[in-house]
Amino acid sequence: MYNTDFPANADLPSAGRLVRSTVIAGASALAILVTVVLPSEYGIDPTGFGRLTGLTTMGQIKMQLAEEAAADEALSAAVAAGTAIPSPAPLAASPDTQQLAARVDALESLVLELQPAQLPPVVAASETAPVPTAPVPVAPVPMQQAAAPATLPTPAPVAAPQWRDEVTFTLTPMEGTEYKLVMQAGAVATYEFVVDGGVINFDAHGEGEGQSLTYEEGRGVASDAGEMVPPVSGTHGWFFRNRGTEDVVVTLRTGGDYQELRKLI
Structure with missing residues (x-):
């Protein structure tokens, strides 16, 4: 068996x-x-x-x-859910900053007190005697030698600033951070970032209306620029990470149609 x-x-x-x-x-x-x-x-x-x-x-x-x-x-x-995103709290003034502001106010008050005493006395027009001056003969200028009036150059129009926000931050080795734009669907935002001291990895993505979107991924880049046009309303931006062994300094500039730029991480 x-x-x-x-x-x-x-x-x-x-x-x-x-x-x-x-x-x-x-x-x-x-x-x-x-x-x-x-x-x-x-x-x-x-x-x-x-x-x-x-x-x-x-x-x-x-x-x-x-x-x-x-x-x-x-x-x-x-x-x-339509919940408002809390704005970051304003930074409190340090004691050193308060002391510096007090010194500046004191210097301004001292300048205002001394300024009237340093002004020269005003002499009335009736007290000054007229000084006779001899007329200077002026030679007639022929019509054909008269210089034409100078034409002033037209000033070039001043271009409107391209960027609305600019942030600069430092990433230590293996450190990451994230910045997002609060945007409506179909809005157009422009951006550029520049890395000083090395290269970084980045992931451009967005979230909104129950969707997660991936726009672009970069590895070992020193700069990038372009436009972001989200198909849904929400937050759209970039996650940056320093995979190197040295600190890097990143400058991010943004412009176009968006509500605000937020640091999330």
Whole structure:
């Protein structure tokens, strides 16, 4: 009835061997969790092994991408629901700035007090005696030698400023940031950005009306320019990341038809 024979009791593992195998398996799983899983998935590296193998960097990137995705989803939900996006709080004046403003006010008051005393006295016209002057003879100028009146050049029209907003920010190695334009569907916005000190990666995308859009992706670029015409109303912009080993300075300029430029990350 059976194709194989039952093993003898002597061939079965003892209780001690089973316990030892279980302990070894648990220790191996714990070692893998601490040295591989935590650094590569969550950026947690208690042993330092992840930094040597690059797993910690991969885990930090995953966590930052997850935070960025959550922020984009929350912003898209707010735009779809018509909730106003809070404006950033104004920066408070530092004590040094307040002291400098007080000194400037004091200097202006001192100048206003001294200025009337330094002005020369005004002499009435009746007190001054007229000084006789001899007439200077003027030779007649022939009509054919009279110079034609000079024609003043017409001033060139002043061009309207192309950019509405300009921001400059620094990205350290592996750091990323995101700027978005709040736009209506079909509006046209122009942009350009320039990198000083290296190159960056960027991802141009947008969210709105329950949709996620990807416009363009760039790797290792030093500058870029163009137009953005979103098909849906929402937030549309760029995520910048520095994959290099040195700090870079990025200048972003935007213009055209949009409500405002927002920093999201």
